[in-house]
Structure formats: structure tokens, C-alpha cells
Amino acid sequence: MTINKDANQKTHIQILRGFAIIAVVLIHNTPQGLSQVYIRPFLNFAVGLFLFLSGLLSDVKKWNPQKRIAKVIIPYIIWTFIYTAGKNISNPVAIPTTFFKNLITSQSAAMMYYIFVYCEFTLLIPLVDKLAKSKYKYLGFIISPIEIIFMRSIPLMTDWYRMNEYIDIIKSVSCLGWFTYFYLGYLMGNDLIAVSKSRKKWGALFVISLLLQVAEGYLRYSKGIASCGSQLKLSSILTGTCFVIFAYQFINSGKSYNNHMLKFLGDISFGIYFSHIAVMEILSAVPLYSQIVIYPLNAVVVIIVNVFLIFVGKKLLGKYSKYLAL
Numbered sequence: 615m616t617i618n619k620d621a622n623q624k625t626h627i628q629i630l631r632g633f634a635i636i637a638v639v640l641i642h643n644t645p646q647g648l649s650q651v652y653i654r655p656f657l658n659f660a661v662g663l664f665l666f667l668s669g670l671l672s673d674v675k676k677w678n679p680q681k682r683i684a685k686v687i688i689p690y691i692i693w694t695f696i697y698t699a700g701k702n703i704s705n706p707v708a709i710p711t712t713f714f715k716n717l718i719t720s721q722s723a724a725m726m727y728y729i730f731v732y733c734e735f736t737l738l739i740p741l742v743d744k745l746a747k748s749k750y751k752y753l754g755f756i757i758s759p760i761e762i763i764f765m766r767s768i769p770l771m772t773d774w775y776r777m778n779e780y781i782d783i784i785k786s787v788s789c790l791g792w793f794t795y796f797y798l799g800y801l802m803g804n805d806l807i808a809v810s811k812s813r814k815k816w817g818a819l820f821v822i823s824l825l826l827q828v829a830e831g832y833l834r835y836s837k838g839i840a841s842c843g844s845q846l847k848l849s850s851i852l853t854g855t856c857f858v859i860f861a862y863q864f865i866n867s868g869k870s871y872n873n874h875m876l877k878f879l880g881d882i883s884f885g886i887y888f889s890h891i892a893v894m895e896i897l898s899a900v901p902l903y904s905q906i907v908i909y910p911l912n913a914v915v916v917i918i919v920n921v922f923l924i925f926v927g928k929k930l931l932g933k934y935s936k937y938l939a940l
Contacts, residue, residue, distance in 0.1 A: 625872055626865045627667055632879030634663040635886050636917065642724060642891065643913040646840035654843025655827035655853060661728060661845055662795040662854035663861060668735065669799025670862070674743035682736045689939035690729045693888045697722035700895065719783045723891045730787035735796045738789070742797060746806050754797045761790040762848055770837060791846045794855060802862055809859060820856035823849055879917070885924045885940040886917070893920050 637660035644653050698713040699706075701722075716722035720730050735742070745754050765785050789796070801807040810816070826849035834842035844850065864871075879886070893916050897903055907915055927940045 622868075622870050623865050625870075625877060626867075627671075628880035629871065629873050629876040630663060630667060630861050630864070630880065631883045632873075632876035632881075634660050635879055635883035636876075636913075637663075638725070638887060639890050639916050639920075640910060640913045641843075641845075642894065643909055643916065644843065645909055647842075648835060649909070650841060650843030651828055651831035651835055654831065654845075655824045655850075658827065658843065658845045658847075658850040659854045659857035662792065662851075663858055664728070665731070665735065665792050665795040666799040666858040666861065668732065669742075669796035669801075670803035670865075672735075672739055672742075672796075672800050673804060674739055677739050679736050679739070683733050686729050686732060686939075688937050689884075689888055690726070691717065692938060693892075694722045694726065696892065697726075700892070720787050721783070725887060725891060727786050728887070731789045731792055734789040735792075739800075742800055743804075746797070746801050746804065751801070751806070754801075755794060757797075758791055758794040758851055759848060761788070761793070762846055762851065765791070766844075766846060767848065770834065770839075773837070794851055795858060798855065798858060809862070811863070813860075813863070816856050816859050820853060820860075823853040823856060827853055879921075882921070882924050882940070885927075885938065886920050888939050889923070890916055890920050893923065 637657045641654065641657050641660060644650060644657070694716050695713055698716050699709055702708045702712055713722075716726075720726040742754075745751055765788075785791075798807075802809065827843075827847065830847050830849045831842045834844070834847075845854070894912075897907075897912075897915065897919065904912075924940050927938060928935045931938070931940065
């Protein structure tokens with residue numbers, strides 16, 4: 615598969631992005647506790663799929679980090695300010711310092727870490743390419759497991775999971791735990807690896823990985839971690855890898871699939887990614903909303919409201935809407 619996608623492949627990629635953004639919104643609306651153990655295994659492909667597609671569409675020969683990073687930095691700055699101001703509206707004096715802190719730590723909202731991860735991978739493309747084309751290319755697949763084992767699993771098992779706040783910040787914005795997805799996408803997008811096409815084998819591994827995720831989720835829950843469905847568990851990486859293999863097969867199926875709703879959501883997925891937490895905060899302030907609109911209906915409502923607001927934002931701001939990633 616070459617980097618220049620045909621029309622069907624481009625449509626399939628946008629459909630997958632639409633599917634991924636739905637999963638992201640579902641993740642952020644999933645109740646804490648045991649619900650995470652059972653539900654999150656089916657959603658934990660979300661960010662990994664975005665990164666896989668980014669790697670799939672990357673080519674060192676067309677490397678232009680300024681262009682890629684410029685597309686995300688301005689929306690990141692603006693949305694960081696929006697979230698910071700919203701949380702400090704009763705104490706506006708704190709906004710400047712908190713805004714600066716959030717800007718360099720991605721702590722303004724739960725999903726902001728992705729921008730750091732995306733930018734890191736963008737800058738690392740030349741090194742990724744060298745590794746991908748070397749005789750040691752398969753060592754790239756141990757980077758994520760090593761990071762997860764030593765920075766997440768061992769601290770969890772030894773009750774050290776509440777680390778120093780600075781280590782936690784570094785860990786939260788590091789791309790290493792996500793490396794498998796981007797690296798596999800880069801390898802496949804540049805025809806540097808051959809992957810078995812057996813859907814039965816990948817399907818069996820996918821089912822096994824889901825069961826492992828449930829078991830690992832129980833372990834985390836037993837340690838008192840409410841958000842026990844993390845996307846950065848060894849089992850989650852295994853599930854996500856199976857999922858992106860299916861995604862790759864879908865992209866290259868040679869058939870024409872055009873789900874207009876998913877494609878549309880894929881086209882505006884970046885805007886939804888930045889703004890859906892804000893929409894959730896606004897909706898949660900509506901009297902009785904949280905009691906009446908329960909999961910997963912709350913995620914559906916968030917997406918519908920998000921789509922409407924993005925439509926309005928595009929109309930009102932015109933060409934300037936890009937600065938909000940709309």
C-alpha cells in the first residue's frame with residue numbers, strides 16, 4: 615500500500631476516524647468503577663487507532679513537522695485557555711498562572727495529552743524511519759510494553775502507582791506507551807512489514823485480549839483505581855493492535871464502503887476531540903441531566919450537541935474556525 619491513497623481508502627480512513635471519536639466520547643462518559651472493567655475493553659482502541667492512522671499516513675520523504683504541528687498547536691493553546699478559564703471562572707486571578715501551567719503539562723482537560731503525543735511522534739519520524747528500515751526493526755515493538763511494565767504495571771503491583779506529580783506529568787504526555795500503534799502504522803503504510811491476513815487468528819487473539827483486559831481491569835479495581843479501564847495496559851495494547859490490523863484490512867479491502875454519518879464524524883473528529891469535554895461540562899450543569907441521561911445515551915447526546923455546535927461555529931467563524939479545530 616502506498617502513501618497516496620485512492621478515494622475509497624481515504625473514505626475508509628475517515629470512517630475509522632469517525633468510529634474512533636465515538637469511542638473516545640464513550641470512554642469519557644463511562645462510569646467509574648466496575649463499569650470500566652466490563653465496558654472499556656471494547657473501547658480501548660480509540661486513541662491507538664488515531665495514532666495508527668497518523669503513522670500510516672506518515673512518510674519521512676514528505677516530513678514537514680512545522681506544517682503538522684502548526685495545525686494542532688493553535689487549537690491546543692485556545693482550548694487550553696477555554697478549559698482553564700472555565701474551571702477558574704470564580705477565581706479569575708488564578709487564570710494566567712494556571713493557563714501557563716496547563717499549557718506545558720496538558721492538564722487542562724483529560725484528552726489534551728494527545729497533542730503532546732502527536733507532536734512527539736511527528737518530530738520522531740526520521741528516527742522511526744531509521745528503526746523501521748534497520749535490521750532491528752522488530753525491537754520497536756518492545757518499546758510500549760517496556761514503558762507500560764516499568765512505568766505503570768510494576769508501580770501498580772507494588773502500590774507505587776501514586777507517583778511523584780512531576781513523574782506522573784511526564785508519564786501522561788510521553789509517547790512511548792503509545793509507540794506500538796504509530797510504529798505499526800508507519801511500517802504498514804510504507805510497506806516495511808508483512809502481517810498475516812488470517813482474520814480467524816487475529817479474531818481469536820482479539821477475544822483472548824478482551825478477556826485479559828477484564829482480568830487486568832479487575833486487578834486495577836482491586837487496587838482502588840476507579841479509572842481501571844486504562845488504554846495503556848499490556849492487554850489494551852494487544853487488543854488495540856488486533857483492532858488496527860482489522861482497520862488496515864478494512865482500508866485495503868478493495869470494496870467501497872461509504873457510511874456518511876461515520877465519515878462526517880471523521881471529518882470533524884478533531885473538533886469533537888477538543889470540545890467534547892466542554893460539552894459534557896455544560897450538559898452536566900443542566901438540572902437533573904446526569905440522573906436522567908445515563909450511559910451510553912449521555913455519549914450520544916454529547917456527540918449530537920457537539921456536531922450542532924461545530925456546525926454553528928463553522929458558520930459564525932468561517933475560515934477562522936480552523937483555529938478551534940472546527
